[in-house]
Amino acid sequence: MKLIVAFFTAVLLSIVAAGQRDGSLVQQAAPKFVRLPNPYEGDPLAIEAGNKLFQRECAACHGKDARGIGKAPPLVLPDVYRAAAGALFWVLRNGSLKRGMPSYAHLPEQQRWQIVTYLKSLR
16 A cells, blocks of 8 residues: 555656646747747847737737737737747747647748747737
8 A cells, every 4th residue: 555655646746746847838939949030030020020920820829919819829018028039939849749839940930930920029
């Protein structure tokens, strides 16, 4: 009986530990991406282009106003606008199947950076 209790305790602890490691997607970004500078930071044309791309690629899940729909989280939160631009770029590139976030690696880098620029403008 003690062996069974110990086993289930170990399983429960590993599940809790895994959940704590997950955090937000931007927290999971690889350090080499976190350090990447946004080549379009503050560029009004990039913000406009990023908005158009966001409406086409992201609004179905995150809403036209980026406030989230259903399980898709809002993107007008401090976690997003305080995140390193490179971390947001990493999220767009990699997505997260576990969380239902598709990868947008099919978009050219320029377009992914434009979406990042738009997201950072939503403060």
